[in-house]
Amino acid sequence: xxxxxxxxxxxxxxxxxxxxxxxxxxxxxxxxxxxxxxxxxxxxxxxxxxxxxxxxxxxxxxxxxxxxxxxxxxxxxxxxxxxxxxxxxxxxxxxxxxxxxxxxxxxxxxxxxxxxxxxxxxxxxxxxxxxxxxxxxx
Amino acid sequence: xxxxxxxxxxxxxxxxxxxxxxxxxxxxxxxxxxxxxxxxxxxxxxxxxxxxxxxxxxxxxxxxxxxxxxxxxxxxxxxxxxxxxxxxxxxxxxxxxxxxxxxxxxxxxxxxxxxxxxxxxxxxxxxxxxxxxxxxxxxxxxxxxxxxxxxxxxxxxxxxxxxxxxxxxxxxxxxxxxxxxxxxxxxxxxxxxxxxxxxxxxxxxxxxxxxxxxxxxxxxxxxxxxxxxxxxxxxxxxxxxxxxxxxxxxxxxxxxxxxxxxxxxxxxxxxxxxxxxxxxxxxxxxxxxxxxxxxxxxxxxxxxxxxxxxxxxxxxxxxxxxxxxxxxxxxxxxxxxxxxxxxxxxxxxxxxxxxxxxxxxxxxxxxxxxxxxxxxxxx
Numbered sequence: 001x002x003x004x005x006x007x008x009x010x011x012x013x014x015x016x017x018x019x020x021x022x023x024x025x026x027x028x029x030x031x032x033x034x035x036x037x038x039x040x041x042x043x044x045x046x047x048x049x050x051x052x053x054x055x056x057x058x059x060x061x062x063x064x065x066x067x068x069x070x071x072x073x074x075x076x077x078x079x080x081x082x083x084x085x086x087x088x089x090x091x092x093x094x095x096x097x098x099x100x101x102x103x104x105x106x107x108x109x110x111x112x113x114x115x116x117x118x119x120x121x122x123x124x125x126x127x128x129x130x131x132x133x134x135x136x137x138x
Numbered sequence: 139x140x141x142x143x144x145x146x147x148x149x150x151x152x153x154x155x156x157x158x159x160x161x162x163x164x165x166x167x168x169x170x171x172x173x174x175x176x177x178x179x180x181x182x183x184x185x186x187x188x189x190x191x192x193x194x195x196x197x198x199x200x201x202x203x204x205x206x207x208x209x210x211x212x213x214x215x216x217x218x219x220x221x222x223x224x225x226x227x228x229x230x231x232x233x234x235x236x237x238x239x240x241x242x243x244x245x246x247x248x249x250x251x252x253x254x255x256x257x258x259x260x261x262x263x264x265x266x267x268x269x270x271x272x273x274x275x276x277x278x279x280x281x282x283x284x285x286x287x288x289x290x291x292x293x294x295x296x297x298x299x300x301x302x303x304x305x306x307x308x309x310x311x312x313x314x315x316x317x318x319x320x321x322x323x324x325x326x327x328x329x330x331x332x333x334x335x336x337x338x339x340x341x342x343x344x345x346x347x348x349x350x351x352x353x354x355x356x357x358x359x360x361x362x363x364x365x366x367x368x369x370x371x372x373x374x375x376x377x378x379x380x381x382x383x384x385x386x387x388x389x390x391x392x393x394x395x396x397x398x399x400x401x402x403x404x405x406x407x408x409x410x411x412x413x414x415x416x417x418x419x420x421x422x423x424x425x426x427x428x429x430x431x432x433x434x435x436x437x438x439x440x441x442x443x444x445x446x447x448x449x450x451x452x453x454x455x456x457x458x459x460x461x462x463x464x465x466x467x468x469x470x471x472x473x474x475x476x477x478x479x480x481x482x483x484x485x486x487x488x489x490x491x492x493x494x495x496x497x498x499x500x501x502x503x504x505x506x507x508x509x510x511x512x513x514x515x516x517x
Contacts, residue, residue: 029164051164065189078332078474080341099339102388103350104357104516124342124514125480 026055085122086111205287217269275389282337282390333472342514344470348416352384352508367393377500387512396444408455411502417509419463428478429465437461
């Protein structure tokens, strides 16, 4: 359960047009570079390829920068476990957290095993699975 | 003009591919980029940083809006107000508390304590007005929710201030200092953001680790309420008598543990052999969540009024104060309690027992104080 606000901020169309022109020119430059190499014109080939690859990298970076604006903010309700423990027979029951639960709360309902009204909340916690690779020295 | 064209032609002939028009254009563009980076490299760097700050600012704005919405929903749900509380909540989000004059430090602690008391009373009264149907525990939880929303509002406004100032002045140094601390600020904002739901639902948070230790020790014993929102129980441990204290739960509350410890020491005429203070402490990167560390001193965070009181009284009566810290991240401290922190509580109790056996004699009196926000933890 979560509330999410997806939001997209649009980049300026002029900026996008400039980036696209640079992108197309850089592709053309790479093409001419390869063509020059095929014709054994290494001087021109190196020149076109250097310019082409450099501008291709710059325009791709700028293009990613304009597209990176998709932001999602969510206030997640993190799943919590509540452990109920019968003080008489030691019967343990784990369920999802419910509003009003707190550690050492005396529950109204009797124990499902011994039927005594001696059930308290013993623990409330969340389990987190560590994401990603373990970093060295940790 | 002809001269310039001639020089340009001469220069361009030195470069490869100078025999066609496109090659000329590309070479000029390439040289242009090179010269632009030579003179405006710093400006480009500023632009990149500004974009980064803008992105984070946008995220902070969304967090602030979500926090405001959550606070309004919590007040409406729990407090059942007769009138729309939105205006009152918006006013609350702009509240500030000024710190006392530091130029004359004499008595600053007492002045700070007074300010904090006034702030606390004002906050609680306002929440009561907003949420007339809420009970005391719910009022504490709502106050915590509103405080988290206020913190997010302040963070957003502060970053916005530096962003706009940087934009206005185009100063590398104004922009650089924000960009450098931004990851830490975003981490803090994300922690407050995840704390909102925990406060709204009354779930125990990582900061309550110390309070949970005290709650486990005092659970089966008679409790008395002492200083503001603090409960104390006389608990026999290892043949000694321990005064175990914590903030009164299960509402979101930290109480005034410093004043309570001071009162207990004075009531016993200083005949306290050992005081043990347990609190959650910020972990360093690489340390494990829920790690336990022992030390000396008063482990009480916050504005240090309580810490000062304990230090003063401990010094007067020569009471040794020991500390036990449960390590956790800033994000874990305000978000629902992790299993690792909950599991660390039994380890802390073992350490307390060992400390008592090693440092005191049978029949001695000791103090065990569980510090932290006791939201979602009874006693």
